[in-house]
Amino acid sequence: MLIRHVKDTYPAEKDSIIKQWIEQKTLDEEFTCLHFAVFRGNIKIAKMLIEIGADLQSVNKQGLSVMHLAAQGDQALLLAHFKELHGLSVEETDSKGGTPLHWAAYLGSEAATSILLSWKPPINYKDSDG
Numbered sequence: 001m002l003i004r005h006v007k008d009t010y011p012a013e014k015d016s017i018i019k020q021w022i023e024q025k026t027l028d029e030e031f032t033c034l035h036f037a038v039f040r041g042n043i044k045i046a047k048m049l050i051e052i053g054a055d056l057q058s059v060n061k062q063g064l065s066v067m068h069l070a071a072q073g074d075q076a077l078l079l080a081h082f083k084e085l086h087g088l089s090v091e092e093t094d095s096k097g098g099t100p101l102h103w104a105a106y107l108g109s110e111a112a113t114s115i116l117l118s119w120k121p122p123i124n125y126k127d128s129d130g
Contacts, residue, residue, distance in 0.1 A: 002021075003018060003048075003052065006018055014105050018052055018053070019025045019052075019053055021033070022034070022049055022052065022053060022054045023054075023055065023058075024049040025058075025060070028061075028062040028125070029060050029061050029062070029121070030059075030060040031060050032054065032055070032058050032060075033045075033049055033054065034046060034049045034050070034054040034055075034056075034058065034066060035058070035060060035064075035066065036067050036121050037049060037073060038064070038066045038073065038078050039069045039072060039073040039075070040073065041073055041074075041075040041077070041078065043077060043078055043081065046066075046078060046081075047081075050086075056082070056086055056088065059094070062094055062095050062096070063093070063094035063095030063096075064094050064103075065088070065092050065094070066078070066082055066088070066097055067079065067082055067083075067088050067089070067090065067092050067100045068092065068098070068099075068100050068103050070082065070092055070100070070112065071100035071101065071103045071104035071107075071109060071112045071113075071116065072104070072107050072109065072112075073112075074102045074107075074109035074110065074111050074112045075111075075112060076112050076114070076115040077102070078109040079112055079116065080115060083119070090116055090119050090121045091121055091122065091125075093125070093127075094127075095126050096127050096129065097125065097126065097127035098127040099121065099127075100112070100116055101113065101116045101117070101121055101123065101125075102125070102127055104116055
């Protein structure tokens, strides 16, 4: 609704306003709109944000990507979407060396763990905590 309002009200500036909104990060942990949509499993909003220019490579303060957040939130469908349609890696590491599989397993995200394991990632990665 907000995006539609901007498009209707500020047609000449809509792209810059929308881009500024979707790139804005939270002050404390540096999450983007896309990060929140992914963690909550809202594929419709995630797709819309990507269509209007959300950065799939954006990471938060801890280096968590959309793959990490999908794994944390047990969002197997979004993991598949990012891997198959956008070519994102299941081997991405955060600032402490944690992969999406680390996060899925740590948080008990069974569906995400299952799909990540089905892609046969290296399972011997150690993060900075060992």
